[in-house]
Amino acid sequence: MSTVTEQSSNVKIQVKDLHKSFxxxxxxxxxxxxxxxGEVVCVIGPxxxxxxxxxxxxxxxxxxxxxxxxVDGFDVTDPKVDINEVRRHVGMVFQHFNLFPHMSVxxxxxxxxxxxxxxxxxxxxERALELLERVGLREKAxxxxxxxxxxxxxxxxxxxxxxxxxxxxLFDEATSALDPEMVGEVLQVIKELADTxxxxxxxxxxxxxxxxxxxxxxxxxxxxxxxxxxxxxxxxNPQQARTQDFLSKVL
Amino acid sequence: MEKKRxxxxxxxxxxxxAAAAIGLMALVVGAPSAVAQGSESVExxxxxxxxxxxxxxxxxxxxxxxxxxxxxxxxxxxEDQGFEVEIRSLGFNAALAALSSNQVDGVIAGMSITDERxxxxxxxxxxxxxxxxxxxxxxxxxxxxYEDLEGKTVVAKTGAEGESYAKSIAEEYGFEVKSLDxxxxxxxxxxxxSAVAVFDDYPVLAYGIAQGNGLKTVTDKVPGGSYGFAVNKxxxxxxxxxxxxxxxxxxxxxxxxxxxxxxxxDPTAAAPSNFFDxxxxxxxxxxxxxxxxxLVTAISFAIAMALGLxxxxxxxxxxxxxxxxxxxxxxxxxxxxxxxxxxMFYFGLPxxxxxxxxxxxxxxxxxxxxxxxxxxxxxxxxxxxxxxxQLEASRSLGLGYGKSMQKVxxxxxxxxxxxxxxxxxxxxxxxxxxxxxxxxxxLLYQGQQIYAANxxxxxxxxxxxxxxxxxxxALTKLANYADRRFNx
Numbered sequence: 001m002s003t004v005t006e007q008s009s010n011v012k013i014q015v016k017d018l019h020k021s022f023x024x025x026x027x028x029x030x031x032x033x034x035x036x037x038g039e040v041v042c043v044i045g046p047x048x049x050x051x052x053x054x055x056x057x058x059x060x061x062x063x064x065x066x067x068x069x070x071v072d073g074f075d076v077t078d079p080k081v082d083i084n085e086v087r088r089h090v091g092m093v094f095q096h097f098n099l100f101p102h103m104s105v106x107x108x109x110x111x112x113x114x115x116x117x118x119x120x121x122x123x124x125x126e127r128a129l130e131l132l133e134r135v136g137l138r139e140k141a142x143x144x145x146x147x148x149x150x151x152x153x154x155x156x157x158x159x160x161x162x163x164x165x166x167x168x169x170l171f172d173e174a175t176s177a178l179d180p181e182m183v184g185e186v187l188q189v190i191k192e193l194a195d196t197x198x199x200x201x202x203x204x205x206x207x208x209x210x211x212x213x214x215x216x217x218x219x220x221x222x223x224x225x226x227x228x229x230x231x232x233x234x235x236x237n238p239q240q241a242r243t244q245d246f247l248s249k250v251l
Numbered sequence: 252m253e254k255k256r257x258x259x260x261x262x263x264x265x266x267x268x269a270a271a272a273i274g275l276m277a278l279v280v281g282a283p284s285a286v287a288q289g290s291e292s293v294e295x296x297x298x299x300x301x302x303x304x305x306x307x308x309x310x311x312x313x314x315x316x317x318x319x320x321x322x323x324x325x326x327x328x329x330e331d332q333g334f335e336v337e338i339r340s341l342g343f344n345a346a347l348a349a350l351s352s353n354q355v356d357g358v359i360a361g362m363s364i365t366d367e368r369x370x371x372x373x374x375x376x377x378x379x380x381x382x383x384x385x386x387x388x389x390x391x392x393x394x395x396x397y398e399d400l401e402g403k404t405v406v407a408k409t410g411a412e413g414e415s416y417a418k419s420i421a422e423e424y425g426f427e428v429k430s431l432d433x434x435x436x437x438x439x440x441x442x443x444x445s446a447v448a449v450f451d452d453y454p455v456l457a458y459g460i461a462q463g464n465g466l467k468t469v470t471d472k473v474p475g476g477s478y479g480f481a482v483n484k485x486x487x488x489x490x491x492x493x494x495x496x497x498x499x500x501x502x503x504x505x506x507x508x509x510x511x512x513x514x515x516x517d518p519t520a521a522a523p524s525n526f527f528d529x530x531x532x533x534x535x536x537x538x539x540x541x542x543x544x545x546l547v548t549a550i551s552f553a554i555a556m557a558l559g560l561x562x563x564x565x566x567x568x569x570x571x572x573x574x575x576x577x578x579x580x581x582x583x584x585x586x587x588x589x590x591x592x593x594x595m596f597y598f599g600l601p602x603x604x605x606x607x608x609x610x611x612x613x614x615x616x617x618x619x620x621x622x623x624x625x626x627x628x629x630x631x632x633x634x635x636x637x638x639x640x641q642l643e644a645s646r647s648l649g650l651g652y653g654k655s656m657q658k659v660x661x662x663x664x665x666x667x668x669x670x671x672x673x674x675x676x677x678x679x680x681x682x683x684x685x686x687x688x689x690x691x692x693x694l695l696y697q698g699q700q701i702y703a704a705n706x707x708x709x710x711x712x713x714x715x716x717x718x719x720x721x722x723x724x725a726l727t728k729l730a731n732y733a734d735r736r737f738n739x
Binding site for chain 2: 059061084085086087088090091092094096098099100101102111112115116157160161163164
C-alpha cells in the first residue's frame with residue numbers, strides 16, 4: 001500500500017472532479033463521489049450519461065483525463081501506481097460476461113489466482129468450486145462457457161471476479177444482455193453478495209432492484225451527478241427536473 | 252549455344268591462387284622468384300565450377316547424377332591435372348552471374364567463345380567445335396529449308412548462337428524469331444505447333460533427336476562457334492592453364508574422342524522407353540527434390556512464424572515507430588515478387604557485401620521473409636478479431652498485458668488464424684519451386700533436369716505435378732488433423 005492517501009478509513013472509493021474525454025467528446029464533466037466500506041451504490045441514468053465510463057475509470061480500464069480517483073487506498077491517477085495490483089482489489093462484471101471461451105468454467109475462475117501465483121492449481125480449483133457453489137453452478141465446473149445459458153454465464157463471471165477476493169465489486173449493466181427470465185437468478189446472486197457486506201458499485205437499468213438493494217442511488221445525466229440519495233428518497237421524492245423526467249419514463 | 256555477362260575474384264582463396272599463379276609464371280619464364288609454392292597452385296586444390304542445368308549432351312542429369320560431355324571432360328582434366336572440382340548446376344545465366352559474384356571459380360556450360368565475352372572472361376582453348384542447325388517436327392514435310400519459313404515463327408535459345416543466326420537471316424526469309432530459355436521447351440513448342448522450326452546447336456539437336464524428341468533436322472549445319480571453359484578475366488590463371496594442359500593431354504591420348512563418341516555416336520542407350528520406365532528412372536532424383544522442397548519450406552515457415560508474430564504484434568502496437576517498421580516490412584515483401592528477392596539474395600548480396608551466400612541461405616531468406624510478411628498480416632488480423640472485451644476481462648482481473656495476451660488473446664487468435672496459416676504454408680511450399688531459378692535443387696528443378704536430358708517434358712511434368720499434389724494433400728490433411736486436435 002505504497003500510495004495510501006489521506007482519507008477516512010471507511011471510505012473505499014473516492015472520486016474528485018473526474019473528467020474524461022474521448023477526443024473532443026467530454027463524457028465525464030467533473031464527478032465527485034465517495035463510496036464507504038460495505039456500501040452498495042447504484043448508478044442510474046439515461047444512455048450516454050457516462051455511467052459506464054465512470055465505472056471503467058474506477059479500475060482504469062479507461063485512461064483518466066483529469067481529476068483524482070482513489071480506490072482501496074491506491075491513487076489510480078498516479079502514473080507510478082501498479083494498476084495490476086489495484087485491479088486485484090477490484091472485481092468487475094461486464095454486460096457481455098466476457099468469459100474466456102477456450103477455457104472450462106473452473107479454468108476461467110482459476111486463471112488469475114494461479115497465474116498470479118496466489119495459489120497452486122489444486123488450491124485454485126478448490127477455490128473455483130467453492131465460488132461456483134456460491135453461485136449455484138458447481139456441477140458446471142468442467143463445462144465450456146458456450147454450453148451455458150446467459151444467466152449461468154453471468155453467475156460464472158461473478159464467481160471469476162470474486163476469485164482474487166476483492167474488497168470492491170463493480171457491475172457494468174450486468175443484467176442488460178440477459179433474457180428477462182434469467183435476470184432474476186443473477187440479481188439474486190448480486191443481492192446475496194451485497195448481504196455479505198461487499199462494497200459495490202452497480203450501473204443498472206433495474207430500478208426495482210436498485211431500490212431494493214442499494215444503500216444509495218446516484219442519478220447521472222450529461223456527464224455529471226445530477227442527484228443522489230437513499231433509494232426511497234430518490235425514487236419517492238426526486239428533487240431535480242431531470243431526475244423526475246427520467247424516472248417518469250422508466251418506472 | 253551462348254549467353255553471358257560479368258566477372259570478379261573469389262576472396263582469399265582466389266587471391267592466393269592468383270598469387271601462386273603469378274609465382275608459377277615467374278618460374279616458367281625463369282625469373283628469380285621468392286614464391287616457391289607456385290608449383291603447388293593447382294595440385295590438391297578444389298575449384299567450384301558452375302554449369303548449366305539442362306544442356307544435353309554437354310550437361311544433364313542421368314539417374315540423379317550430373318553427366319555429359321562437359322562434365323566428363325572437366326572431371327577427366329581434373330584427374331589428369333590433380334585438382335578437385337565441385338560442380339554447381341545452376342543454369343546458364345545463373346552460372347555466369349555466380350562467376351561474376353565469385354560464387355564459382357569457373358564456368359563450363361557449352362559456352363561459345365565470342366569477342367564480347369572475351370572482354371569479360373579468359374577462355375581456355377576451344378574444346379568443342381559447334382554450329383547451328385534447324386529442325387522441324389518429325390511429321391512436317393512442308394518445311395524443307397529456310398525459304399519455306401516465310402510468314403512463320405521459329406524458336407531459338409535466348410542469347411545463344413542459334414538465336415543470333417536465326418535473327419541474321421530472319422529478314423531475308425521473312426520469318427519471326429521467338430526466344431525461349433531451354434532446349435526442351437523449344438522442342439515442345441515446335442511439337443505443339445506454336446513454332447514451326449527450332450534453331451539450336453547441332454550436337455544438342457542431334458542428341459535430342461536420338462533421344463526421341465520427335466524432331467528431325469532439315470538443313471546442313473552452319474559452322475559456328477567453339478566452346479570454351481571460362482574464368483573471370485585475370486583470375487584463376489593457374490586453373491585455366493591446367494585446363495588447357497589437361498585438354499591437350501586428353502586429345503593426345505584419345506580419351507577426348509572417347510568422351511565425345513559416348514554421347515554423340517550412340518546416345519540412344521539411356522533413353523527411357525515408356526512411361527513406367529521414365530517413372531522408375533526419375534523417382535530417386537524427384538524424391539531428393541521433394542525432400543529439399545519440404546525441408547526448405549519447413550525451415551522457412553518456422554522462421555516466417557517467428558517473424559510474423561513479432562511484426563504482427565508490432566502492427567497492433569500503440570508505438571508509432573514499431574508500427575511503422577512493421578508496416579514497412581510487410582509492404583516491402585508483399586509488394587515485390589518473390590523471385591526478385593531470390594536473385595537479390597543469391598547474386599546481389601554477395602556482390603554488395605562480399606559474403607558467400609549458399610543457395611540454401613538465399614532460398615530460406617527469400618521464402619521466410621516473403622511468408623513472414625503474410626504471416627504478420629494473419630497474426631494482426633487474428634488478434635484484432637478477438638473481442639476486445641476478452642483483454643479487458645483479463646486485465647480487470649489484475650493480469651498484465653503480456654500474460655493476458657499469452658493466456659487469453661493469443662490462444663483464441665491462433666484458433667482463428669489456423670486456416671489462414673495452413674493456407675500460407677501451402678502457398679510457401681508451392682512458391683519454393685521458384686527457387687529453381689537460382690539453382691536450388693527442389694522438386695520442379697529436378698523435373699527440369701530430367702526432361703532436359705530425355706525431352707519427355709509432358710510426362711515428367713505430370714509426374715512432378717502428381718508428387719506436388721500428393722505432398723500438399725497430405726500436408727493439408729495433417730494440418731487439419733492438428734487443427735482439430737489442438738483447437739477444439
